[in-house]
Amino acid sequence: MKPVASLVRYSQSPESLRDAVSLCEGFKELNKNDRVLIKPNLVTWDDSFKIAPFGVFTTTRLVEDMVILLKDHGCSDIAVGEGSVEMSRGIGTMHTFRGLGYVRMAKQYGLKLIDFNKSRFERITLQNGLTLKIAKEALQREFLINFPVLKTHAQSKVSLGLKNLKGCLNTSSRKLCHNGDPGLEYCFPFVADYAKPSLTITDGIYVLERGAFHFGNAYRKDIIVASRDILGSDLVAAKTIGFDPPDITHFIEYARRHENSLDLRDYEIRGERLEDHITRLKWDWGWTADNTGPSIFEKFGLTGTAVPKYDETLCSGCSPFANMVNILVLSAFKGHALPRIEILNGKKMQARPGYEKTILIGNCIIKANRTNQNIKEPVNVRGCPPPAEYVITALRESGLDINESAYYGYLTQQGAKYDNREGYDLNLYQ
Ligand code: SF4
Numbered sequence: 001m002k003p004v005a006s007l008v009r010y011s012q013s014p015e016s017l018r019d020a021v022s023l024c025e026g027f028k029e030l031n032k033n034d035r036v037l038i039k040p041n042l043v044t045w046d047d048s049f050k051i052a053p054f055g056v057f058t059t060t061r062l063v064e065d066m067v068i069l070l071k072d073h074g075c076s077d078i079a080v081g082e083g084s085v086e087m088s089r090g091i092g093t094m095h096t097f098r099g100l101g102y103v104r105m106a107k108q109y110g111l112k113l114i115d116f117n118k119s120r121f122e123r124i125t126l127q128n129g130l131t132l133k134i135a136k137e138a139l140q141r142e143f144l145i146n147f148p149v150l151k152t153h154a155q156s157k158v159s160l161g162l163k164n165l166k167g168c169l170n171t172s173s174r175k176l177c178h179n180g181d182p183g184l185e186y187c188f189p190f191v192a193d194y195a196k197p198s199l200t201i202t203d204g205i206y207v208l209e210r211g212a213f214h215f216g217n218a219y220r221k222d223i224i225v226a227s228r229d230i231l232g233s234d235l236v237a238a239k240t241i242g243f244d245p246p247d248i249t250h251f252i253e254y255a256r257r258h259e260n261s262l263d264l265r266d267y268e269i270r271g272e273r274l275e276d277h278i279t280r281l282k283w284d285w286g287w288t289a290d291n292t293g294p295s296i297f298e299k300f301g302l303t304g305t306a307v308p309k310y311d312e313t314l315c316s317g318c319s320p321f322a323n324m325v326n327i328l329v330l331s332a333f334k335g336h337a338l339p340r341i342e343i344l345n346g347k348k349m350q351a352r353p354g355y356e357k358t359i360l361i362g363n364c365i366i367k368a369n370r371t372n373q374n375i376k377e378p379v380n381v382r383g384c385p386p387p388a389e390y391v392i393t394a395l396r397e398s399g400l401d402i403n404e405s406a407y408y409g410y411l412t413q414q415g416a417k418y419d420n421r422e423g424y425d426l427n428l429y430q
Pocket residue numbers: 175313314315316317318346347361362363364365383384385386
């Protein structure tokens with residue numbers, strides 16, 4: 001028998017989700033006494049600059065719909081677990097829960113809220129011997145509902161069910177996944193092998209194109225994809241945003257290990273016709289041919305300072321600096337060549353010759369370039385990740401006349417860009 005995935009239009013709560021679950025027989029193996037864990041995608045929280053939630057977070061409304069369905073099924077032990085990235089010290093998962101209505105929901109329905117960052121962890125060993133630590137709760141509950149959002153990702157092209165489970169790892173394991181060898185997309189699909197989600201629901205009420213945290217463009221799509229088969233769910237969800245299975249390395253890795261098919265014809269899709277819901281989204285950003293900066297540098301005629309393109313080794317802690325540095329370097333450009341500075345991040349970039357200074361953001365890249373003979377004058381921005389102020393100071397002290405408010409203004413504008421726009425409903429996140 002073929003694995004089944006359902007594809008339904010979201011039109012009302014909780015009926016649309018009920019249809020999606022019922023079409024894929026999502027509760028077939030759910031016992032009412034099972035301890036249920038819902039793992040939404042609640043990436044991070046920023047107290048200073050609001051993150052517009054559309055396509056970034058799993059919609060609270062859909063998670064609440066799931067809770068209603070579980071209660072209807074007779075389940076009483078329901079938990080929601082996540083390990084949000086701490087963008088600033090102490091602002092973590094509980095802030096995200098509070099900001100997105102989970103504390104209200106926990107009171108109303110008697111849910112447990114679990115911060116994976118504070119969990120006890122168990123070691124899991126990958127095929128190459130690498131070990132990662134995964135939150136015990138993700139392993140111990142009988143019925144795990146994996147609840148990603150339909151979005152693209154700057155490193156793995158898509159971020160769906162397989163990627164969402166990376167949030168069950170402790171922080172150092174997540175960083176380890178970005179080590180470059182054996183590669184991000186080799187590592188994170190292993191979490192599914194151990195967490196064994198019983199059901200994956202992809203929330204496609206909104207989709208996010210080329211986004212993360214504060215950035216990206218969200219569109220209303222109003223679909224839900226559900227399956228008891230995590231790969232089946234991801235294949236269908238990815239196709240709705242224009243990605244074919246062979247495009248995605250982590251699909252290939254997971255399918256190879258499990259001897260699963262990557263051919264959509266080997267999956268039964270119930271509900272809507274897949275062909276009626278395909279909209280191709282972009283995932284990547286253009287960079288100059290000589291890798292000196294995003295295409296916008298070329299468009300503005302910016303020369304001198306170089307920001308090579310981030311790679312898959314840049315982990316969430318340092319990733320906000322990629323955009324921040326680009327915007328700040330642009331703010332320093334007044335029509336004349338900027339100082340010859342190269343700015344590196346991640347874990348493996350190597351400084352190139354011809355620059356007066358090399359700014360190295362984060363402990364990893366400092367270490368990776370310790371013996372690099374191309375560096376005339378290193379400017380080390382220490383930390384894992386370093387505080388944003390250190391990055392700003394390094395840019396300024398290296399001779400770039402940056403305008404900090406250009407970046408903070410941009411963040412503010414991103415947080416407000418959907419305000420009063422039709423179809424962008426904040427009530428879905430409360
Ligand atoms: S220094 Fe940055 S890239 Fe390296 S592990 Fe820390 S947060 Fe990740």
